Amino acid sequence: MSDRHTLPISEVKHLTLDKPLPLDCGEQLDGVRIAYECWGELNAEKSNAILICHALTGDQFAASENLVTGRPPWWSRMIGPGLPIDTDRFHVIATNVLGGCMGTTGPASDAPDGKPWGTRFPVITISDMVRAQIAFIDALGIDTLFSVIGGSMGGMQVLDWAVQVPERVFTAIPIATAARHSAQNIAFYEVGRQSIMADPDWCDGQYLAQDKRPSRGLAIARMAAHITYVSEEALKRKFDRGLQDREQTSFSFDADFQVESYLRYQGHSFVDRFDANSYLYVTRAMDYYDLAARHDGRLADAFVDTPVRFCLFSFSSDWHYPPSTTREITRALAAAGAEVSYLEIETDNGHDAFFLEEPLFEDALAGFLKVNAGKRGI
Amino acid sequence: MTRQVSSRADHKAIAERVPEGARVLDVGCGNGDLLALLVEKRSVRARGLELSGELAGTAMSRGLSVIQGDADSDLEVFPENGFDFAILSKAIQHMRRPDMVLQELARIAPDVIVSFRNYGLWSRRLSLFSSGRMPGHRLWHDEAALHPSTARDMVELCSALGLETVAMASVRDGRVGAFRDSGLSRLNWGADEVILHLRRA
Numbered sequence: 001m002s003d004r005h006t007l008p009i010s011e012v013k014h015l016t017l018d019k020p021l022p023l024d025c026g027e028q029l030d031g032v033r034i035a036y037e038c039w040g041e042l043n044a045e046k047s048n049a050i051l052i053c054h055a056l057t058g059d060q061f062a063a064s065e066n067l068v069t070g071r072p073p074w075w076s077r078m079i080g081p082g083l084p085i086d087t088d089r090f091h092v093i094a095t096n097v098l099g100g101c102m103g104t105t106g107p108a109s110d111a112p113d114g115k116p117w118g119t120r121f122p123v124i125t126i127s128d129m130v131r132a133q134i135a136f137i138d139a140l141g142i143d144t145l146f147s148v149i150g151g152s153m154g155g156m157q158v159l160d161w162a163v164q165v166p167e168r169v170f171t172a173i174p175i176a177t178a179a180r181h182s183a184q185n186i187a188f189y190e191v192g193r194q195s196i197m198a199d200p201d202w203c204d205g206q207y208l209a210q211d212k213r214p215s216r217g218l219a220i221a222r223m224a225a226h227i228t229y230v231s232e233e234a235l236k237r238k239f240d241r242g243l244q245d246r247e248q249t250s251f252s253f254d255a256d257f258q259v260e261s262y263l264r265y266q267g268h269s270f271v272d273r274f275d276a277n278s279y280l281y282v283t284r285a286m287d288y289y290d291l292a293a294r295h296d297g298r299l300a301d302a303f304v305d306t307p308v309r310f311c312l313f314s315f316s317s318d319w320h321y322p323p324s325t326t327r328e329i330t331r332a333l334a335a336a337g338a339e340v341s342y343l344e345i346e347t348d349n350g351h352d353a354f355f356l357e358e359p360l361f362e363d364a365l366a367g368f369l370k371v372n373a374g375k376r377g378i
Numbered sequence: 379m380t381r382q383v384s385s386r387a388d389h390k391a392i393a394e395r396v397p398e399g400a401r402v403l404d405v406g407c408g409n410g411d412l413l414a415l416l417v418e419k420r421s422v423r424a425r426g427l428e429l430s431g432e433l434a435g436t437a438m439s440r441g442l443s444v445i446q447g448d449a450d451s452d453l454e455v456f457p458e459n460g461f462d463f464a465i466l467s468k469a470i471q472h473m474r475r476p477d478m479v480l481q482e483l484a485r486i487a488p489d490v491i492v493s494f495r496n497y498g499l500w501s502r503r504l505s506l507f508s509s510g511r512m513p514g515h516r517l518w519h520d521e522a523a524l525h526p527s528t529a530r531d532m533v534e535l536c537s538a539l540g541l542e543t544v545a546m547a548s549v550r551d552g553r554v555g556a557f558r559d560s561g562l563s564r565l566n567w568g569a570d571e572v573i574l575h576l577r578r579a
Contacts, residue, residue: 341443
């Protein structure tokens with residue numbers, strides 16, 4: 001553990017669900033803890049709540065510093081007073097997903113026997129994560145969310161909210177996401193999982209009990225995945241074949257190239273803040289996601305008569321969830337007669353573009369929220 | 379809306395044809411000027427389709443519901459009779475297949491409004507005759523209409539596709555004439571641009 005850590009995870013803001021949570025695998029979880037953060041006031045009608053759904057390695061600290069790791073908020077560009085997700089107008093809530101490792105129940109939490117779950121934790125799905133969020137929003141006494149917003153895996157949760165409880169979602173903003181994992185998506189995450197499980201310190205998933213961490217395996221998993229989050233153009237722009245602190249190649253396996261050094265940094269800086277088993281479970285949940293499969297392969301059927309107003313975004317250089325996947329969701333929504341907007345942002349920032357400076361994306365999202373807030377009387 | 383609504387005469391004329399509260403699809407909606415006008419003056423349920431990300435993004439930032447997409451390939455996803463009106467303002471001649479686009483529009487909405495540049499205008503006829511060059515755009519190879527057509531060409535195509543012309547108006551020097559149900563020959567001779575209100579027969 002690094003010395004940047006400022007608070008034990010057990011002390012982050014959380015709520016314990018009073019009912020057991022049924023899971024898609026057939027099991028159920030008792031006493032699920034949901035770790036969360038919120039910003040801005042909930043109005044008297046409780047009509048101005050927005051739920052932010054985080055991506056694979058994200059957490060509930062979307063708009064304020066992570067109290068555990070000391071890292072800056074991951075979406076401070078977007079959430080705050082006067083920003084597109086305006087905390088002067090909206091009550092913004094973010095939870096850590098089920099299976100996560102920032103305070104919500106997951107494989108690193110203690111099982112009923114007092115020992116860490118490890119790989120004894122049941123395999124969860126995106127719908128299970130959303131079911132936990134719905135129970136959490138119930139516990140807050142909020143009936144309808146003004147909006148559910150999220151990118152990447154967060155976007156899958158947004159779609160699932162709109163399908164599970166359409167009448168409780170006024171607007172939905174899925175960003176750089178897919179209604180199903182492609183074979184390529186599954187393949188990259190399988191490389192990650194295998195590298196974690198190949199690390200001897202993984203100890204068959206019981207590393208916490210043995211006070212070990214499969215850090216090398218987790219770092220490689222992160223490196224492999226990270227390649228898919230950045231575009232070829234951006235890698236070329238930033239590094240090309242540039243050498244790291246040297247004039248010529250060293251005829252060794254050191255990090256000669258800047259891109260190697262960059263990836264190694266991405267891997268190493270990840271292992272202090274993320275649990276390896278969580279990585280297995282959460283990537284598995286994404287692999288299992290296939291919204292159309294529940295509707296005989298017809299995605300449009302998932303959205304028939306939906307009252308939800310959708311606004312989707314994709315980024316031109318994203319090859320993790322390329323624009324074609326988001327366009328497919330848009331076409332399904334249009335075919336279902338849903339009110340839907342869709343914009344593909346021209347950028348070389350790749351999949352991670354939604355965390356970065358993209359003025360047209362921010363303006364369009366702000367415009368969508370503002371007009372719909374008017375309709376909702378917020 | 380954060381921006382002034384459109385003051386373009388052809389937009390105002392199109393808005394006159396659209397009843398209060400109608401469901402409208404504006405194909406090639408650009409930055410959303412016409413949709414914003416329709417929302418303000420007619421309280422329509424407005425939806426736009428626009429190919430350019432820059433323009434679609436601008437329309438969305440005004441709070442309009444816009445899908446970035448290509449009329450030549452994306453119209454097929456909209457459900458039959460999903461709208462009351464489909465509008466194609468100054469875009470039809472820029473489509474790869476105007477006939478297929480019109481056919482899709484007729485499927486999506488019972489009422490269709492198209493506006494376009496009339497290559498039958500006497501001065502354009504004269505210009506081709508006298509100069510031996512394509513009228514209007516000097517950039518015939520670049521930005522010009524893919525399918526230059528006259529008012530008569532368009533009315534005949536629409537008719538063949540089962541779209542009856544219920545009213546037509548001319549636009550000249552930024553002014554729109556009255557909508558009439560006849561007088562195609564005069565329109566074809568004298569109108570710079572033409573607005574057709576079509577209805578599925």
